[in-house]
Amino acid sequence: MGTLDPILMSVMANRLDGIVREMTNTLLRAARSAVISSARDFSCCLVTGDDQLLAPAEGLPVHIFGCHIQTANMRRYHAGDIRRGDAYLDNDPYGGNTHPADHTFMVPVFHQGEHLFTSVAKCHMADIGNSIPSSYFVLAKDVYHEGALVFPGVRIQRDFKNIEDIVRMCRARIRVPDQWYGDYLAGLGSARVAERRLEEFCAKYGTATVKRFISDWFDYSERRMIDNIRRLPKATLVNKGRSDPLEGILPGGLELTVRIEIDPEEATIHVDISDNPPCVDVGLNTSLGAATSAVVGAIFNALEKDIPRNAGSFRRLRFTYAEESVVAAPRFPHSCSMGTTNVSERLVNITQSAFAQLGDGHGLAEGGTGLGAGMAVISGKDARRGGAPFVNRMMLSTNGGPASPVADGWVNYAIPVIAGLMYRDSVEVDELKHPLRVNAISIVGDSAGAGRRRGAPAQTIDLTPTGNDVIAVISCDGQHAPPRGVAGGHDGTAGMTWRIGANGDGTRLPNVIQVTLRKGEVLRGRDSAGGGYGDPLEREPERVLHDVLEGWESRAKAERVYGVLFTGEIEDETLAVDEAATAAARAALKATRKSTHAS
Structure with missing residues (x-):
């Protein structure tokens, strides 16, 4: 059979993207926790039956680029015993997942008895059984101190029915069991929606045409990647950055290095991330999936925006890893609790700004980093609901986006691993769900990195409890080194966090802190602002x-x-x-x- 007609290939590709978007809408509307149903901290994608990323649609790069590793583990763990009606849960950072907070639901999809696809829904859960009331834990000395429930490719459904042992295990350990179970059902429902649509897709086109499409789509994506790389100059780019210090633990932070070799003749980009610190005894270690996703996402930021993100375009990327490192090579039992954020955010910035070394018109500046006060994990007991416990990660504030050669930074950027692809919480919904009032959210004037194209400004937020005490866990990495400008652009500004007492006196807080707020006290956060691109005098x-x-x-x-x-x-x-x-x-x-x- 020859190659598919280009129109048919385009129709089929867009149909798969439509399935992923239907998965997304299902999860968004069915989830219980605000972090999923309001902030949209989740991603959906389709993977082939032989574990190649096929269709991510608008999934977060940090979530989806490692999903094929997880589906491969699912097949390896359950070799010969995977069948229609099964579903699997994986959140193992040593087995390809991003970090334990991202519960990944995988449903194998069969047509005429053949496993052709796996639908994947990955959700950041509000609570995962950690030893502190947060799905993030920067100061976790190891996985035991972290305390998360971990499921390495565990079967959770057979014949479309829950394996209740797993559900009971989670409900027994998680602080908000009903909320977790609602999110569990939403994740499963999302993956099952894709299963039905993919079965219809296969019935319409037939196995032979579907397989031909997959092969041709990957080949087309690879050709697009080849064409893009061949228009770049041959170069070796080396860029470094540094994470925030941790008081008394990592006083100098972590120096991070990315080395990129662009070979237009071979049409390859080789990324060496082996020259990085060994694992650390805190939750900053990044999993293979998270660190690779961060770098790959940044590379695509620096290339044409419409190159398909799939296994075909990935064929032109080569990676070199360390055997034991804080970057992409964690060794058990080192914790990867912050795998998708702090160090990964820096990796995005270091990688995308490295391309600016190629000259004006290439790369981006650095975007604002850090899960500041408006992105804290809050918990406590809600007196309005009879003292019922609550835990949720907010998404109310956002760092400023980086400038590019052609555009100013996005105000709704959030953090580098999100890059505008998540939603901002509704203030009103968060106030209804939690005993918290948002006194103010505003833009910070004069905070943006100046340039021919300007970084986005920072934002500030004030939060206060309305009843019982509220615990806020802040895991910020953007309060020391500011986001850097490139090509003559100026740096943005770093973030800050304060606790304002009932008498109005303010105390500057460390970048990583667990703080108990009492009624009358205010948590004030200022996010970081994006770096600028190019000479400000040319704006x-x-x-x-x-x-x-x-x-x-x-x-x-x-x-x-x-x-x-x-x-x-x-x-x-x-x-x-x-x-x-x-x-x-x-x-x-x-x-x-x-x-x-x-x-």
């Missing part, structure tokens, strides 16, 4: 005017950094660019810069 004056009118940049910064002067006032709506004064100011700033460099 179009009308863009600077817009930033000043929006309150994102001050008039003083516009003059000092961008060299843009104005006539009129904001208050009476007469503010306008003074073109002659701006030209003179920019010329003077360039002369001063030239003189400084010469000296």
Whole structure:
């Protein structure tokens, strides 16, 4: 059989993406916890029966690029005993999963007795049985201290029915068992929806055409990747970054290194992430799936936006790993509790900004990092509901996105491993679900990294309990080294967290902290802002005017950094660019810069 007609191939590819989006809508509407149903901290994808990532749609890169490893383990663990009606749960960070909080539901899909697909739904659970009330635990000394329930490719359904032993085990250990079970059913339901749609897909096209499509789609994706890499210059890029320090544990943080070799002739990108620190006795170790996902996602950020993300395009990527490392090579029992965030966020930034070394027009700046106060895990007992326990990871604030060669940073960026693909919580829904009030959320003026294209500004948030004490676990990694600008762009600003007492006095908190808030106290967080791209003096004056009118940049910064002067006032709506004064100011700033460099 020859290659498929291109129109048919496009129709089939979009049909699979449509199935993944139906999975996504199912999970979003059926889940119980706010972290899934409001923030959308989950991803869905389709994997082939022989464990190749096929269709991720808009899944989070950090979630989906390792799913094929998990499905391969599922088949290995249950060799010869996988059949229609089965479902499996995996959250083992040593077996390909991202970190224990991401419960991954896998359903094998059969057609005419042949295992052709596995549907995958990966959800960040609000509680996983950790020893502290949080699915994140930076300070976990090892997996025993972390305390998470771990399921390495465990069968949870046979003949479409729950294996109740597993359900009872989870309900016995998890602080919010009904909420967890609701999310469990939502994850399973999402994967089962895909199963039905894929069975219809196979019945319509037949096994031979489906297999031909998969082969041709991967080949097409690889050709797109080859074409893109061949338009890059041959280069070796080395970039370093550093995670936040941990007080008394890692005083200097972790220095991280990514080495990228671009070979246009061979059309390959070789990534060496072996030159990184050994495993550490805290929860910062990154799993193979999470670290690789972070780097792969960043590479795609630096390439054409419409290259299919699947096993075909991945054929052109090569990786070198260490045998035991905080990056992609954890050794049991070191904890990977923060596998998808802190170090992974830095890996995204280091990788995508490394491409800026190729010259103007390549790569991106660094995006804002850190699970700050607005992304804390909150817990306690809700007096409004008879003292019922609650645990949830919020998604109320967001760091500023990085500038690219062609666009300013996104305000709704969140963190580098999310890059705008999750939703921001509804303030009203979070206040209804939890005994917490959001006093304020606002943009922080003059916080963004300046550039020809500007990073997104930081945000600030104030939270206060409305009844009983609320425990907030903050696992932030963006409060020391600021997100860096590239190609002459300026750095963004780092984040901060404060506890404001009932008397109004504020205390600066460490970047990683578990704090108990009492009624009348306020948790205040400032997120980090994205780095800029290119020379700020090349930014179009009308863009600077817009930033000043929006309150994102001050008039003083516009003059000092961008060299843009104005006539009129904001208050009476007469503010306008003074073109002659701006030209003179920019010329003077360039002369001063030239003189400084010469000296």
